[in-house]
Amino acid sequence: MIEMRDITKHYGAVQALKGASITIPAGKITALLGSNGSGKSTLVKVLAGLVSPNSGSILINGQPVVIRSGNDAQARGISTAFQDLSLLPMMTVSDNLLLGNEPRTPFGMVDREKSRQIVKDLMDRFKIRCSPQDYVQSLPSSTQSMLEIAKAVHRNPRVLLLDEATAALHMDEITVLFDILRDLRDQGLSIVFVTHRMHEVFELCDEAVILRGGETVKSGPVTEFTLDDLVYYMTGQRMAHHAPGQDVSETSRQGQAVLEVKNLSLPPRVKDVSMTAHAGEIIGIGGLEGQGQSDFMRAILGAKHKTGGSIRFLGEEVAFRQPAQAVKAGMGLISGERNREAMFPDRTIAENIFAGNAAVGPRFRFLPKKFVRKFSEDAVKTYRIKIGSLKDAASTLSGGNQQKLVIARWIAVGPKLLLLDDPTKGVDIHSRLEIHQILRESAQKGMAVIISASDMDELLEIAQRVYVFYEGRVSGVLQGDSMTQENMVSLMMGFTNEKADGLLMKSKEAQA
Amino acid sequence: MSAAEHRDLIPWYHPKKLLISFRRSPPLVAFALSALLFLITILINPKGLNNRFIGSLILLTTLLAISSAGQTIVLIGGGMDFSVGAVMSAAAIIATYTMDKQDSVLIYVQVLALSLLMGAVVGLLNGFFVVKIGLPAMIVTMAVSNIITRLQYVFTSGSPAGWAGQKFVDSIIYRFFDLIPSIVIYALLFVPVVFWILNRSRFGKQVYMVGNNRQAAYLTGVRVNWVIIMTYVISGMMSAFAGILGAGYKATARVDIFGEYAFTSLVAVIVGGTTFSGGVGTYTGTIAGALLMTVLSNLLTTLGLPQTMRDILNGVIIILLLMLYNRSKAVRQ
Numbered sequence: 001m002i003e004m005r006d007i008t009k010h011y012g013a014v015q016a017l018k019g020a021s022i023t024i025p026a027g028k029i030t031a032l033l034g035s036n037g038s039g040k041s042t043l044v045k046v047l048a049g050l051v052s053p054n055s056g057s058i059l060i061n062g063q064p065v066v067i068r069s070g071n072d073a074q075a076r077g078i079s080t081a082f083q084d085l086s087l088l089p090m091m092t093v094s095d096n097l098l099l100g101n102e103p104r105t106p107f108g109m110v111d112r113e114k115s116r117q118i119v120k121d122l123m124d125r126f127k128i129r130c131s132p133q134d135y136v137q138s139l140p141s142s143t144q145s146m147l148e149i150a151k152a153v154h155r156n157p158r159v160l161l162l163d164e165a166t167a168a169l170h171m172d173e174i175t176v177l178f179d180i181l182r183d184l185r186d187q188g189l190s191i192v193f194v195t196h197r198m199h200e201v202f203e204l205c206d207e208a209v210i211l212r213g214g215e216t217v218k219s220g221p222v223t224e225f226t227l228d229d230l231v232y233y234m235t236g237q238r239m240a241h242h243a244p245g246q247d248v249s250e251t252s253r254q255g256q257a258v259l260e261v262k263n264l265s266l267p268p269r270v271k272d273v274s275m276t277a278h279a280g281e282i283i284g285i286g287g288l289e290g291q292g293q294s295d296f297m298r299a300i301l302g303a304k305h306k307t308g309g310s311i312r313f314l315g316e317e318v319a320f321r322q323p324a325q326a327v328k329a330g331m332g333l334i335s336g337e338r339n340r341e342a343m344f345p346d347r348t349i350a351e352n353i354f355a356g357n358a359a360v361g362p363r364f365r366f367l368p369k370k371f372v373r374k375f376s377e378d379a380v381k382t383y384r385i386k387i388g389s390l391k392d393a394a395s396t397l398s399g400g401n402q403q404k405l406v407i408a409r410w411i412a413v414g415p416k417l418l419l420l421d422d423p424t425k426g427v428d429i430h431s432r433l434e435i436h437q438i439l440r441e442s443a444q445k446g447m448a449v450i451i452s453a454s455d456m457d458e459l460l461e462i463a464q465r466v467y468v469f470y471e472g473r474v475s476g477v478l479q480g481d482s483m484t485q486e487n488m489v490s491l492m493m494g495f496t497n498e499k500a501d502g503l504l505m506k507s508k509e510a511q512a
Numbered sequence: 513m514s515a516a517e518h519r520d521l522i523p524w525y526h527p528k529k530l531l532i533s534f535r536r537s538p539p540l541v542a543f544a545l546s547a548l549l550f551l552i553t554i555l556i557n558p559k560g561l562n563n564r565f566i567g568s569l570i571l572l573t574t575l576l577a578i579s580s581a582g583q584t585i586v587l588i589g590g591g592m593d594f595s596v597g598a599v600m601s602a603a604a605i606i607a608t609y610t611m612d613k614q615d616s617v618l619i620y621v622q623v624l625a626l627s628l629l630m631g632a633v634v635g636l637l638n639g640f641f642v643v644k645i646g647l648p649a650m651i652v653t654m655a656v657s658n659i660i661t662r663l664q665y666v667f668t669s670g671s672p673a674g675w676a677g678q679k680f681v682d683s684i685i686y687r688f689f690d691l692i693p694s695i696v697i698y699a700l701l702f703v704p705v706v707f708w709i710l711n712r713s714r715f716g717k718q719v720y721m722v723g724n725n726r727q728a729a730y731l732t733g734v735r736v737n738w739v740i741i742m743t744y745v746i747s748g749m750m751s752a753f754a755g756i757l758g759a760g761y762k763a764t765a766r767v768d769i770f771g772e773y774a775f776t777s778l779v780a781v782i783v784g785g786t787t788f789s790g791g792v793g794t795y796t797g798t799i800a801g802a803l804l805m806t807v808l809s810n811l812l813t814t815l816g817l818p819q820t821m822r823d824i825l826n827g828v829i830i831i832l833l834l835m836l837y838n839r840s841k842a843v844r845q
Contacts, residue, residue: 303731327733341731344724346791351717358717359733367712409732 001025002047002078002159002190007056008214009042014388014396016042017053018214022192024159029181029191031201031222034211035234035428037386037398040194041083043211044163047192048080049073079157081149083164083194083426084339089137093128094119096136097151118154126150127176140290141168149177159190166195167426170288178204196428197455198227210234235430255279258314258417258448261300265308269295271472272309277417277448282439284463285452287492289422292472293452297419301326301333314416328360332415334406336422338399342406345395349387350376352394352405356413379408383438400431407435411442418442420451424458436462456488468492538785541836542800546807553811560814563691569806571685571693575761576802578699579754579770580777581706582747584798587781588710589743590723590790591642591649595657596751597774599634602660603627603755604765605667608674615677627752634660635748639741653744657774664767672766676759684760698757706795709746719743724791780805783833804833 002024009017017039024030034040045051047058049067057064060076067073073080080086087096094115103114119132128146130139136147145168152160162181166174181204185191193205201208201222209219210233218233255278264273270292277283285293298304300311302320311318313329320326323333335341344352351358353376376390385404387397394405403423410418420439424432439462443449453459459466465479468491476491478484554561579596586593607623634656641652667673686694710716718739721729730736754773759765784801786793808829812822 301731322735323731324733324735332733333731335731340725340727342728344721344728344791346724347720351720354717355721355729355732358714358721359729361714363715363718364709364713366708367714367717369712 031205077158284459284466287469336425582750600755600770604759631748631752635745639744
């Protein structure tokens with residue numbers, strides 16, 4: 001059993017943890033829940049030895065310990081699968097799994113035969129389908145996540161920390177993972193499971209600990225909570241329920257066609273995709289992760305170059321060679337990969353908000369200081385971004401607020417078409433609802449919005465029409481009454497509309 | 513308000529807070545270190561505290577600060593320009609050769625046009641090779657720098673080429689009130705241009721964006737390649753301008769006369785708080801860094817050590833300084 005008591009940690013002026021406590025019993029799966037910026041990741045990192053707390057104590061089986069480093073944590077039987085993977089992209093699957101843990105021959109060399117066997121067993125157990133000699137960077141993100149977990153499990157820990165381990169996994173992989181985790185639990189492991197997906201908590205976890213603003217606000221057996229309770233403790237507010245495919249859908253279709261895509265191809269990722277978006281519409285792009293959604297959006301923006309098909313934007317045929325042209329013409333892209341593709345972490349919050357404007361305006365015209373400040377102040381106010389000071393580095397913000405920052409950057413520029421590529425990835429439910437609200441308001445003012453998301457509930461809630469991608473093609477379009485979870489799931493699995501109907505019929509027959 | 517509370521509001525009452533504000537502001541550190549080294553210099557050689565000494569300190573600092581402006585912009589954009597010294601030398605040679613002891617507006621215009629054109633072309637080459645061929649900036653600019661230096665030999669046959677006009681020389685080294693060198697007039701024109709480019713234009717914002725996160729800048733609609741090439745072009749032109757001023761200071765120019773500025777400007781920029789990784793830095797910091805480098809060099813001269821010993825000490829101190837500046841801060845991951 002591990003206890004963490006009154007842990008505090010601050011980064012400069014930002015208080016990430018203020019007296020968070022958690023008890024992790026053996027033989028149980030403990031869910032660690034909280035909004036973005038509640039301190040979950042920091043708490044996990046403290047236990048993993050990556051962050052040293054400013055105060056507080058950690059007890060293992062009642063004995064106070066100090067965890068100084070990642071190695072220290074591992075020596076004490078604490079193993080972690082990180083959200084932003086600890087794999088080395090230029091090394092093979094096999095090397096990654098065994099890194100620092102290689103079986104040795106009596107002469108101290110790596111025992112290749114034994115290595116092969118261990119890796120094979122591990123990959124079979126996790127049902128990872130790739131070659132042990134593949135380079136990690138060549139694998140889809142879901143496989144990489146699975147490897148990250150397999151690597152952590154391979155170290156035979158007493159405590160296993162999973163920081164948003166399921167965020168990138170496909171449904172079948174999640175099933176495999178959950179079975180393994182239940183096994184490990186029954187063997188007496190302590191497991192900490194961090195997630196934003198509430199249904200996973202009820203499906204898998206025994207205990208729940210909820211953080212808010214760096215403090216532990218509630219803990220107890222999962223059976224004592226309802227979904228509404230969890231959301232309430234995480235956000236301090238009761239959940240607002242939106243009816244799916246909200247009201248605007250009737251009026252919006254009258255808007256001008258902003259984007260008309262015909263038979264767009266970008267082999268091997270996108271094949272023959274057509275789509276139309278009108279002013280004021282929110283279009284959803286669904287599907288499992290990595291089915292060509294990102295490439296499709298980047299092809300529209302000119303960041304990738306299509307090999308076939310046509311794109312009409314505002315009634316004119318376009319073929320942008322780089323995003324700068326698309327942005328100038330009135331498009332914007334928001335990527336869910338905040339760190340890699342959206343944030344300027346060392347620059348100030350003000351500069352990050354102003355970035356969209358900075359990219360398009362006249363380059364060498366004098367830019368008064370006041371102008372930039374006013375621009376960002378307005379955006380912060382309008383989009384309710386929680387900040388200390390506009391002059392702070394953007395990296396001091398929590399994930400949800402960072403994403404709001406990026407969205408504010410674009411909406412403030414007022415594009416005709418806004419592309420969002422899984423924008424709420426790793427964003428807590430409260431910020432997510434706020435982001436949805438901002439998008440709805442912008443659509444009502446006449447912006448066309450195309451949003452992709454791996455979470456289908458999100459799309460069903462916000463979009464008026466959903467194009468579901470499967471292996472680079474549109475496997476079906478849902479709208480109005482057809483926008484149901486069942487239809488969506490079957491399209492995501494690659495059944496086309498007709499096949500899906502057939503499948504539903506069958507399942508109904510089976511029930512009858 | 514009690515005395516203790518009052519004290520809390522003033523940072524310099526608290527050594528710890530003072531340390532923190534120093535660490536957040538590299539220019540402040542550089543200025544403070546300069547003051548310290550200056551003090552040591554004066555203590556070692558009290559006679560050195562005279563108008564001539566201070567005047568030459570200002571002159572050399574100004575020249576280095578102007579030489580390092582382009583380097584600052586390139587480094588913030590995520591690159592590095594090792595051709596600063598070669599371009600300065602080439603511009604100095606163009607200046608002295610063209611002037612050949614004469615002074616007239618027409619000649620000045622010729623010098624300026626030729627030098628800036630040369631700087632722009634070199635910058636264009638640097639930028640083009642870095643962006644289009646994707647080679648590391650340090651290697652490319654070093655290679656280009658070598659070519660420029662060899663061309664200087666070809667052009668001058670190795671002997672000093674011509675003399676700067678006397679009026680031009682005076683416009684650099686004349687001392688107002690027997691103290692302030694007239695080169696500061698050029699600085700008063702030049703420095704606002706740098707601040708405008710870096711801090712008060714969208715181009716400057718784009719340079720910071722590209723340096724901090726290239727992919728994000730690209731997807732946000734910045735013409736990343738164009739911006740990077742432009743940083744090298746601007747750097748080339750600014751180095752050329754610095755070279756012309758340098759020609760006035762030295763009166764004549766031989767091959768590679770300002771070669772050491774490639775390295776010195778880089779150190780001044782880094783010591784001023786601009787990072788190797790790009791996206792962070794200010795020109796104020798570079799000015800502070802230039803002052804620190806000049807004061808340090810003066811101190812080593814005052815010590816009266818042989819040249820070899822001076823160079824060794826200089827290297828050791830620079831490494832210590834760079835270590836001081838590269839200490840990572842605690843940030844949220």
